[in-house]
Amino acid sequence: MKKVESLIIKLLWIHFAFLVIAQFLLSYDAWEAKLNKTIYYEGVYNLKQSEPLETIDPTP
Template sequence: MKKIESLLLKLAIIHFVFLILSQWILTHETWKRNVNKSIYYEGVIKGKSSGTMETIDR
């Protein structure tokens, strides 16, 4: 049981380090465009806003 607890603790520490590292990478502008693909799907880089679409019939 002691081995499993030490293994889980090591995995939690490694997970926390990768979480901090990934958050740091995403906050820097030089890495943000290369790493975060969702900005391409959402259209943030294009700079154009599309027209408003009405979804409820009146």
């Protein structure tokens, strides 16, 4: 049981270290654009204006 507890504590420390490193890198704008993929998923990286769509007026 002592080995399992020791392993879990080591994994927690490693996880915490990676979390701190990732937060540190994301705090800089130069690294954020390269590391943060949500801007690509949300579609805000390439802001292109499309032509407006015409709609059909429902009133006669």
